[in-house]
Amino acid sequence: MTLTVAHRGSLFHLLADPRFKEDCVEFIEDGLLTVSEGVIESMGPADQLLHQLPAGTKVIQHNDAVLVPGFFDLHVHSPQLTTVAIYGEQLLGWLNTIIPEEEAYKDPEIASKRADIFIKEALRNGTTTMAVYGSWAKESVDALFKKADSLNMRFVAGKVMADRNMPAGISLTSPEQDYEDCSSLIDAWHGKGRLSYAVTPRFAISCTREDMNVASRLMGEHDDIYFQTHLSENPKEIEFTLELFPECKSYLDVYDSFGLLGRRSIFGHCIHLEDEDFKRVEETGSVLCPNPPSNFFLGSGLFKFENAKNHNVHVALGTDFGAGNTLSMLSSMENAYKMAQLQGYSLSPWEAFYYATLGGAKALSVDDRVGNFLPGKEADFVVLDKKATPLIEWRMEHARTPADVMFVLMMLGDDRMVRSTYLAGNAVHHRDE
Known part of the structure; x- marks a missing residue:
């Protein structure tokens, strides 16, 4: 039996080059990313996907975090x-x-x-x-x-x-x-x-x-x-x-x-x-x-x-x-x-x-395999902690838009922000362990 693991948190990825294409950004405040055998099965709003999960699916809750492609x-x-x-x-x-x-x-x-x-x-x-x-x-x-x-x-x-x-x-x-x-x-x-x-x-x-x-x-x-x-x-x-x-x-x-x-x-x-x-x-x-x-x-x-x-x-x-x-x-x-x-x-x-x-x-000409969360792609992703430091936590309380959230992550973030790293669905780094 194939085991599906569902990761719940905010989800962010890009669908195209934003220099040349508008509306290519997807940010889901409460999202679900499902992974099976190292490959992404689905991604979307948690309230739409949770009831579709197979019986016995393990749900990993990533509180106060944004999941981004590796x-x-x-x-x-x-x-x-x-x-x-x-x-x-x-x-x-x-x-x-x-x-x-x-x-x-x-x-x-x-x-x-x-x-x-x-x-x-x-x-x-x-x-x-x-x-x-x-x-x-x-x-x-x-x-x-x-x-x-x-x-x-x-x-x-x-x-x-x-x-x-x-x-x-x-x-x-x-x-x-x-x-x-x-x-x-x-x-x-x-x-x-x-x-x-x-x-x-x-x-x-x-x-x-x-x-x-x-x-x-x-x-x-x-x-x-x-x-x-x-x-x-x-x-x-x-x-x-x-x-x-x-x-x-x-x-x-x-x-x-x-x-x-x-x-x-x-x-x-x-x-x-x-x-x-x-x-x-x-x-x-x-x-x-x-x-x-x-x-x-x-x-x-x-x-x-x-x-x-x-x-x-x-x-x-x-x-x-x-x-x-x-x-x-x-x-x-x-x-x-x-x-x-x-x-x-x-x-x-x-x-x-x-x-x-x-x-x-x-x-690298591998965008058919990695780079975002489209179903069928390899599940390489990172969990970024929105409360990694007191300053980041404070600033996030005043972030009003997805662009603001992601800008704070890139301007104030470092290795302390990386809570977990996954390769093909397997955790290879947990900051707090």
């Missing part, structure tokens, strides 16, 4: 656990300080222990899907996939490719080794459960043309893997990149010249793009992924949310932990709002939550 963090670095919140420099100098710490991940025991800590922290923050950069060592990615698979977590990851311009103390790989390691990881993990592989050049500065050709070859050999890298994060980074690839007209054009743009390509940061770049991103269906906590921490600049909207570009959101000093997507949404405000653009709570939920699913 968060997507589509740009994050797992090997930076020991270097998050290091004081000081902007991008290139900062990288020279933190990258040597990644050497430890060639030890499988260290890689396994830190993968466990990293994923537990993500779940504690309500993140249910991630696109992760491992270290150069394939052991780091093996450990991440093993842990994610044990939890039935939707997880994208790849080992960093870097055959030049790395700081002292880090082992350089070769194009041949990168191809061999990536192919081995793809064979072992891609398509297993809810796991997917991403070809992951650290950035163009760290890869010779031969290594970039390896990335292109891997993408050509596997039509359902992802590509992820960094793009236009820092002015000095851009200048150095164009010195290394003088035949290219822009940083984006470097990746384009190797055939690495497309709907399964996720570019982190993308702060200093020009109009021509936005047009090319739109043409290819590529995904831009700003990381506001990191962009503020390193002083990198402001992502142009309004330009992305005007060019109908796919946008997701990330934390870029550990240049980002948090794994909280609520914090990333908060900082995205502030980033947009500095440019005279008002980022609504609907737009912010879209980037972290359904927009993230669309970025």
